[in-house]
Amino acid sequence: MTTSAPLRRLPIGNTYNLRDIGDYEVADGVRTRWGRLFRSDATRFTDGADLAGLGLRTVIDLRDDAEVTALPTGLDALVPNVLRRPLDPRPLLSEALEGSPDPLGALYVALLRERGPRIAAIVGELTRPDALPALVHCAAGKDRTGVVIALVLSAIGVSDEDVAADYALTADYLTADFFAAIPAESGAADPADEALRGARPESITALLRVLDAEHGGARAYLTGHGVPDEAIDHLRTALTH
Template sequence: MTSTLETTPETDSAERGGIDVTIVDDPDRLVVLDGVHNFRDLGGYAMGDGRTIGWGRLYRADGLHRLSDDDLDLLDAIGIRTVIDLRTAAEIDQYGTFPFERHPVAFHSLSIIDATWHDAHVPTFDESEQGEVDFLTWAYRDMLAVGGARFAQAIRQLAVPAAVPAVFHCAAGKDRTGVLAALVLGGLGVDRDVIVADYGLTRAGMERMRTWVESNHPEMAARMNETPSFMLAAHPQAMANTLDELVSEHGSIRNYLATIGVGEAILDALADALTD
């Protein structure tokens, strides 16, 4: 597998609170593809039971409808068995899905939100770094309130026997995907700061996507240029706020998951699947 990972300021140890999260920067984490720019392996992270998530078991990604033929060959080599699409029905109708008719997988469409931010009423936030944090914190809180049961369904699907290797994705692999990744990792007992740092890698993914669309997809580039900057941000502090709020209210991410129907048995089954 050909992989590379860009080193960016948001992934330095100082911003991560000084803890050792070197594993986040593993050069094999990013799977380099032609049309998909934020396809990342969630392997290598230590779980709460002392085991480590295996490499090549679970991936997070952006829009898989953009996969090229060469990309599909690579996913075939990886052995992807399950694809979970977190986008809305309108997004799927407009852009299409993972080409499962050419690469058979267990495909699940689980729309986390009913409408994207472009089509829904969103409060106004400052076009500043603090505005980015405030918007994303608000958005992820709203996403959990609206889509908690759908996040739970996605986790249950990942825990189904023989579901992995699996990938879950949305449009940019940033928000819906980012929250689901945080819930999965948090439920498995991965350190909070590691989860936040993993989320922060999406900043580089967004830059890769912007570079690609400017050269290959002018209509998408125009939409990105018209989008408020806070909607395109991936600020780690927003994910830290989200996790801290859940822990403050429920005691742990695992306890929160229990309230939405993801119990100990499901998380234990998922942990076993990701380490076998």
């Protein structure tokens, strides 16, 4: 588990859920480094002074065009490489919500099964030699971002327990104030469905179970969808050394 929890959430810009994924133990005892990979909700960054301290080289924005228009972040002017990589879960929502005791878990598994090449390509962007420090974000930093970050952490050897705990921290930060402050078109959650606003560890654990059962783990899932083994080795080294 994390040993430096006060450093994990970063009060930069108007974000609610900007977090550093440093200080998680990897399988062989090394730990992820602070300041290499961040996850976040979307916000407007109008002052680059605080953001400059992160030294970001890459931002991966998982939102679609309508979401970007509804809430422009301003990061294009502050970060050298801002990549739009839409990962739209909405076509999968109706099936996930239908009769499932864990609709978010069902949604994450559906993303895993239906968006494999796209998800792998997104993780592949992080394996480039000059990609880090990087920020991955969507609207709330919970669902699309949660799936991508879970795959990254699991693929480099972080335990399922810590992957689930990192995901569940979102529930502490996406408060009622967050949902009240965002534009309805931002895509952070369907305002009509409270079930989509949570972040229970069981939901991301459902994804991890399917990764193991159907693919032999996150690393095999990514390599099976086109990410080279050596690229994952590079990402592990870049995140831990």
